[in-house]
Amino acid sequence: MVKKINTVLMDVGPLISIDGVVIHNDAGSGSPERYVNWLAGRNKDLGIAHYYITKDCIARVIDTNLIGYHTGRWPSNQRYIGYEVCQSMSASDADFLANEDMTLMQAAEDLLFYGLPINGNTVRLHHEFVSTSCPHRSMALHGNSTESVKQYFIDRIKYFASLGTTVDEMLAKQGQQPVDVAKTQQEEEGEEIMLMVRSKSGKQGYVGLVNGSAFGIGYIETVSTFMKAGAKEVTLPDDDFNRLIESQKIDEKTLVSINEISKKISSQNAEKTK
Ligand SMILES: [Zn+2]
Structure with missing residues (x-):
């Protein structure tokens, strides 16, 4: 004790x-x-x-x-x-x-x-x-x-x-x-925090943050899917964006999780519209 x-x-x-x-x-x-x-x-x-x-x-x-x-x-x-x-x-x-x-x-x-x-x-x-x-x-x-x-x-x-x-x-x-x-x-509880993060120059593409988990985004459609599901878009200075990528060790392996999260969000939305 x-x-x-x-x-x-x-x-x-x-x-x-x-x-x-x-x-x-x-x-x-x-x-x-x-x-x-x-x-x-x-x-x-x-x-x-x-x-x-x-x-x-x-x-x-x-x-x-x-x-x-x-x-x-x-x-x-x-x-x-x-x-x-x-x-x-x-x-x-x-x-x-x-x-x-x-x-x-x-x-x-x-x-x-x-x-x-x-x-x-x-x-x-x-x-x-x-x-x-x-x-x-x-x-x-x-x-x-x-x-x-x-x-x-x-x-x-x-x-x-x-x-x-x-x-x-x-x-x-x-x-x-x-x-x-x-x-x-x-x-x-389904309290998702969803952010689509991009760099100011836009050169590095997007990173998704869902409840603190970060993943690289490979397809621009994914961004619009998330935005429709209520995600907010955030723009960071390129330096900070790079630091985010560095700190989260985002690599191609993390791309796999996009599908899982997309599925989860669409099922959640289906739930809400019932
Ligand atoms: Zn203090």
Whole structure:
């Protein structure tokens, strides 16, 4: 069972309203226990969130109804609860995802506790408030865009909220592969995110992104098929487009998946028109 530390390292007054959660990555390698000790003797003006979390420990250092210094802006500090996913510079992908999951479970518990919906207004990223690479590791793992990371967090938090109202209940209900379970659930709900991405010059053709999976597109008809099915077209500068291709390791093998996805979309549309 996960270790919990509850302490109050700062009280500069209550939040003026509780609008949601802001997910951060710590850009460090400390455990929650270390952060608690380190923050206790540190000038809080330099930054302090409400929670410091790994898969093994949830440390709450500010009560969730009190102001934290984590968004870099006073209006949002007065309205949001901050969560640091720890060890973003040192954990393996698997460990970081587990640390992130524990964080999202705590966020789910708090959103439920305050009776808030789970959506793009209540689930926020640090860089929505100020220019920062935070949450850098989550960005790298979940599609590298504000939209893709938020959608991943929202889907994951909804999944955890479906398991129970507290972290302990959520943990008790979870199977061996919670990440896979969440993916399956997302597919069942049919909440596809479809983007047809092209480069500005148009030289490189199109890449399709469906729920975070990328694939090269071989036929222009595929683009129009996707657009008819509700996909949005996005144009990226050539450099970024090339980086996308590079990061996704798109090659001819991925072209095979176009047919599968097309089939899925047409059957989904058939479903909708019933
Ligand atoms: Zn941050």
